[in-house]
Amino acid sequence: MIRAARGDAIDRHPVWFMRQAGRSLPEYRKVREGITMLDSCVQPELAAEITLQPIRRLDVDAAVLFSDIVVPLFLAGVDVEIAPGVGPVINKPIRSAADVAELPDLDPAALAPVSEAISLIVEELGPKPLIGFAGAPFTLASYLVEGQPSRDHLTTKALMFSDPDTWHALLAWAARVSTTFLRVQGEAGASALQLFDSWVGTLSLPVYDEYVAPHSTDVLNGVADLGLPRIHFGTKTSELLVAMRACGADVIGVDDRTPLSVAIKRLGSDIPVQGNIDPAMLFTPWPMLQAHVDEILRAGRAAPGHIVNLGHGVPPTADPDVLARIVEYVHQVPVQL
């Protein structure tokens, strides 16, 4: 997986799944019984166990830390909870310069539970890589401003447009949080880092370039010295792929709304990509899913490296056996040089 991320020669196609550690696995649902999402992220043994569950079951080529985009906000002291069926809820949304000024800076020491989890994971993983991740500044900010997941991010964009100084101060804070969160993961033993800008597809390219890209660039630059591949991903980002790369990514994650061949061409066919099996295809008969995977493998050959993944997270209703079958199949398909 790391070789593909660097564009080096590989002897088999690497594959992992965003949200592979999570609700689709019965063993996950069992260990999560009676414990909140955030608590499960900050208990090192539990977070390690959940991270490792899909490794034991699926033969994927990388683990991804079981965590959440808002975990560093939580550990910084922001009043956030993850409400079941809703998502992250910020009890006092950030809407003014004064609100931003009061945001607590994230002390790397507060991330000790994350470092401890990673130590436990890396010990069991052996040579298999662990991917660390963080939410990108825009996505963190949109949670902080909206107070909860939003369809159109109207309040976020209104703040951005009407009070750019406050906006940039907020994104600078969020960039420091993201950077710290990623650095701690890298220093604790993660082998690659993924920056998730989950909601950025709500923006046009000129708006992204002006209000977001400088801060995502700060995050990616801020971890460059670790020498780990930096993956940059968001959904609905077909128009933003080139700009997201320009922030300093080593690998671009492609969602399932953009055909992989189109994304690679748009990116210039000179950067490794990750993606983009349509999660809806997990619910189709195997021959159809196999043909879809074949098409993605074929398209991926136009890039210098290709990490097979879904175009979005594993749906909670996905059948783990289908994920296992994809891994088995992808590993069997010959790598054409």
Add this chain to the structure above:
Amino acid sequence: MIRAARGDAIDRHPVWFMRQAGRSLPEYRKVREGITMLDSCVQPELAAEITLQPIRRLDVDAAVLFSDIVVPLFLAGVDVEIAPGVGPVINKPIRSAADVAELPDLDPAALAPVSEAISLIVEELGPKPLIGFAGAPFTLASYLVEGQPSRDHLTTKALMFSDPDTWHALLAWAARVSTTFLRVQGEAGASALQLFDSWVGTLSLPVYDEYVAPHSTDVLNGVADLGLPRIHFGTKTSELLVAMRACGADVIGVDDRTPLSVAIKRLGSDIPVQGNIDPAMLFTPWPMLQAHVDEILRAGRAAPGHIVNLGHGVPPTADPDVLARIVEYVHQVPVQL
């Protein structure tokens, strides 16, 4: 507005707003007290009153029928309600061939309340046009399959991929509903027709072309003989604009995620466009909003016709005075030939 939709010379820029009749107006909130959304759509006097409220207040160049995408489903006899704060809820989602076979066809006579509302509206409007609208087949189907608004349309896409026969039967049914709904509106006196594919931005272009476009084409072709401008619009459709045009649209609506100049260029600069003020800009100081409107007017000159609108519906929290100011301003900006 109709001249702009046809690409004919105009003497001032036409402007209206998607969802101009609705929750942003206090007079709307007043008349809706104690009455459900669907009931208010099928009481002709009330639907007419609500449709006309923004005409009296905003000086917009067109009325748009106060209705909802699911109204024709409701009048066809589908068990649907609009749950406050949620949106349309289908009590028995459509997931199988048998479910599709049981869907009741829409008798044009069942749309009498809509025709009556339009007669009342057109009488008061005089020469000002009324825009009729319908949900496009994909959007209707996604409500029917998911049972409620969805972020990723996973169930819809799973049905589409795994059971294409059922999918195409469902979309053919939905296309008949959309066509009937639009035809009744045109025959009752609407001067233009807008086909809303609200959720289609969830699809990649190849998926759209294979599973959706033929049915949207049937709808647009099915009303072509009425001779009314056909506007085609969806959000997050930057990759789909050309394909949506190819369905038979006379005007393409552009959402605020795509700069209007980019959309016009992508479309070939030879079809009128509608859009695309960012609704978030309604919450910024006037000089910033004015500059944004100026930029959109300037970009619109590259198309043979441009109808000023938002890139999405009026947010419930918008200030109607801001909308009125936009109309006043747009009407003052000279038309450059």
